Amino acid sequence: GEDVEQSLFLSVREGDSSVINCTYTDSSSTYLYWYKQEPGAGLQLLTYIFSNMDMKQDQRLTVLLNKKDKHLSLRIADTQTGDSAIYFCAERREDGGSQGNLIFGKGTKLSVKP
Amino acid sequence: EADIYQTPRYLVIGTGKKITLECSQTMGHDKMYWYQQDPGMELHLIHYSYGVNSTEKGDLSSESTVSRIRTEHFPLTLESARPSHTSQYLCASSEWGGFNSPLHFGNGTRLTVT
Numbered sequence: 387g388e389d390v391e392q393s394l395f396l397s398v399r400e401g402d403s404s405v406i407n408c409t410y411t412d413s414s415s416t417y418l419y420w421y422k423q424e425p426g427a428g429l430q431l432l433t434y435i436f437s438n439m440d441m442k443q444d445q446r447l448t449v450l451l452n453k454k455d456k457h458l459s460l461r462i463a464d465t466q467t468g469d470s471a472i473y474f475c476a477e478r479r480e481d482g483g484s485q486g487n488l489i490f491g492k493g494t495k496l497s498v499k500p
Numbered sequence: 501e502a503d504i505y506q507t508p509r510y511l512v513i514g515t516g517k518k519i520t521l522e523c524s525q526t527m528g529h530d531k532m533y534w535y536q537q538d539p540g541m542e543l544h545l546i547h548y549s550y551g552v553n554s555t556e557k558g559d560l561s562s563e564s565t566v567s568r569i570r571t572e573h574f575p576l577t578l579e580s581a582r583p584s585h586t587s588q589y590l591c592a593s594s595e596w597g598g599f600n601s602p603l604h605f606g607n608g609t610r611l612t613v614t
């Protein structure tokens with residue numbers, strides 16, 4: 387299929403780890419991104435991973451990539467109430483049809499309960 | 501911090517009015533984009549541009565038009581607004597060339613057509 391798939395909702399307790407999952411479709415994708423959108427704002431780039439990497443860690447964020455299964459995950463350690471937002475997974479496809487544009491998932495709304 | 505600005509942040513207008521949503525970036529990015537974000541959070545690419553005098557239609561058909569007379573400016577125009585145009589509109593920019601060119605987003609314009 388053409389879609390980047392994400393579950394729509396995730397609820398966790400403050401201090402727990404959050405894991406947001408994403409499946410993408412194009413094995414030729416070069417870069418995969420995670421964006422965060424807070425209420426009333428645009429999208430903010432959180433992190434990205436190149437397709438020849440398995441893992442990338444940046445402070446509380448860990449990105450895991452399983453290229454065989456086309457599965458990407460974002461783990462947020464010690465989740466805080468300020469992490470409540472919508473998280474978008476995106477892939478950059480290099481096929482001619484998308485002109486190298488990013489293809490976004492529908493977003494996962496993370497709710498953090500105190 | 502990305503320097504991309506959208507005005508107005510909020511706009512409420514009546515049916516049939518002509519409107520222009522402004523987007524400017526100060527990063528010298530060649531590529532710019534307009535996304536429409538529906539209430540279900542999903543992002544739809546409606547227009548993009550590779551540079552001055554370049555405009556392309558995105559994945560989602562839109563009655564809006566865009567222009568790119570200057571590198572830093574990418575306005576979106578609706579000649580005759582309708583209630584179906586009610587949505588959040590997000591502008592973004594990226595460097596042109598190279599595989600890793602993440603998008604930088606503005607804070608969006610929330611348009612309501614009554």
